[in-house]
Each structure stands twice: as C-alpha cells, then as structure tokens.
Amino acid sequence: MKMLHFAVLFALLFSSSSHAADFCVAKLKGAGTPAGYACRMPSNVTVDDFVFTGLGVAGNTTNIISAAVTPAFVQQFPGVNGLGLSIARLDLAPAGVIPMHTHPGASEILFVVQGKITAGFISSSANTVYVKTLKKGDVMVFPRGLLHFQINAAGINSIAVVSFSDPDPGLQITDFAFFANDLSSELLEKSTFLDDAQVKKLKKVLGGTG
Structure with missing residues (x-):
C-alpha cells in the first residue's frame, strides 16, 4: 500500500512539473506590457537567448552628460523576460554624470568595478x-521609483555594473522630462520656480520647444 501511495505521489509531481514553464523568452515582435512580453515557442529558443555579450564593451561617453549606459534589459536580452531581473553597464568619463532620474519599475543595485562614483x-x-562616494568594490542600492543620480568622482573613467529587479525597469530622467518636450515655458516657470531665461536656456540645451 505504501509503495502504491508513493507511486501515485511521484506521478502527480512529475505530471505537474512537466507542464510547468521553465522560462518565457520574450517574443519581441509583439507589444510589451507591464506584465512582460509574450513567450516565444520553446522550439524557437536557443542558448543565445540566455547570453548577453555587450557588457564587455565600453559605452560611448562623447555626449552632453559624458556618460553611457549599456542595457541588458528584456529588449536586448530576451531571456530575462518574466524573471524579475536585468543588468546594465555604466560608463562615466571624467566629469561624467547620470542626471537625477527614476526607474518606475524596479529597484537598482550598483557595483563599482573601476574608479570612484558619488551616488545618492x-x-x-x-x-x-x-549620498556616498563609492570606490571599487562598493555596492549601493536605490529603492524602486526614487530619484537618484551617479557622478564620476575620479580623474579617470569610472565603470559600474548595475542590476535591476525587473526585466524592463523603465527610465525617466528629470531634466529631459522637464525641458526636452513641448510643454510651454510659462507653465514650466510656474511649476519649477525658474525664471524665463533659465527655462529657455535649458530647453535650448536639451532640445525642447515652447
């Protein structure tokens, strides 16, 4: 009788596990949703869907912020779809800065691998x-949705690896959200307490209109 019970239990466990999905590699041709992307058929999945090789290459920091982020989010790394995580590389040239920003969909952990970074x-x-100035080997966490920033605190290129608690963490940079759109200067002045000259200067620098 005991052997019969064990056999039945084993059959039930095996049956349930054989029907469970081990992963959900993103079908990126479809539209993404807050719940993630649709799953690709397992027959169309290869090992390359679970490998991302881009983090070994430095990002291009010749831009207005002297910084670059190389993402390995679901759009670049379909294997992380549905797994609740993603990763990216952060390159900061001397005087480089990632301006105040938020990730609406994820908390973030930053690990410094070269140089020094002031973050907060x-x-x-x-x-x-x-706020803390981090050196090589230091780690800092940024809770989900909170405004945060990173600034190079060394005279050399600083590098960090950042991980997120979502395959698609989202990003909104405050400066660009304010001044890189067509919201009227008058409304921005009233809502930010900046004067007309400051608002128009920032709109010009960041590409906004109005």
Missing part, C-alpha cells in the same frame, strides 16, 4: 538625501 537618492517621505 532622495526619499519620498521626508526628502531625506542619502
């Missing part, structure tokens, strides 16, 4: 500021 975030409850 602002709490939403009391606007408390948490």
Whole structure:
C-alpha cells in the first residue's frame, strides 16, 4: 500500500512539473506590457537567448552628460523576460554624470568595478538625501521609483555594473522630462520656480520647444 501511495505521489509531481514553464523568452515582435512580453515557442529558443555579450564593451561617453549606459534589459536580452531581473553597464568619463532620474519599475543595485562614483537618492517621505562616494568594490542600492543620480568622482573613467529587479525597469530622467518636450515655458516657470531665461536656456540645451 505504501509503495502504491508513493507511486501515485511521484506521478502527480512529475505530471505537474512537466507542464510547468521553465522560462518565457520574450517574443519581441509583439507589444510589451507591464506584465512582460509574450513567450516565444520553446522550439524557437536557443542558448543565445540566455547570453548577453555587450557588457564587455565600453559605452560611448562623447555626449552632453559624458556618460553611457549599456542595457541588458528584456529588449536586448530576451531571456530575462518574466524573471524579475536585468543588468546594465555604466560608463562615466571624467566629469561624467547620470542626471537625477527614476526607474518606475524596479529597484537598482550598483557595483563599482573601476574608479570612484558619488551616488545618492532622495526619499519620498521626508526628502531625506542619502549620498556616498563609492570606490571599487562598493555596492549601493536605490529603492524602486526614487530619484537618484551617479557622478564620476575620479580623474579617470569610472565603470559600474548595475542590476535591476525587473526585466524592463523603465527610465525617466528629470531634466529631459522637464525641458526636452513641448510643454510651454510659462507653465514650466510656474511649476519649477525658474525664471524665463533659465527655462529657455535649458530647453535650448536639451532640445525642447515652447
């Protein structure tokens, strides 16, 4: 009787596990949703869907912020779809900065692999500021949705690896959100307490109109 019970239990466990999906490699041709992308058929999945090789190459930092982010999010790395994680490389040239920004969909962990980076975030409850200059080997966490930034604190290129708690963490850079759109200067002046000259200067630098 005991052997019969064991055989039945084993059959039930095997049956349930054989029907469970091990992964959901993203079908990127379809539209993404907050729940992720549709799954590709397992017969169309290869080992390359679970490998990303781009983080070994430095990003191009010849831009207005002297910084670059090389993402391995679901759009570049379909194997992370549905797994609740992703990763990226951060390159900061001397004087480079990742301006104040948020990731609406994920918390972030930053690991410094070269140079020094001053990083910080602002709490939403009391606007408390948490700032630290990180050296090689240091790690800092940024809670989901909070404003945060990173600035090169060394005279050399600084590099970090950042991981996120979502395959598609989202990104909104505050400066670009304010000044790289067509929101009227008058409304921006009233909502930011900046004067007309400052608003129009920032719109010109960041490509905004109005």
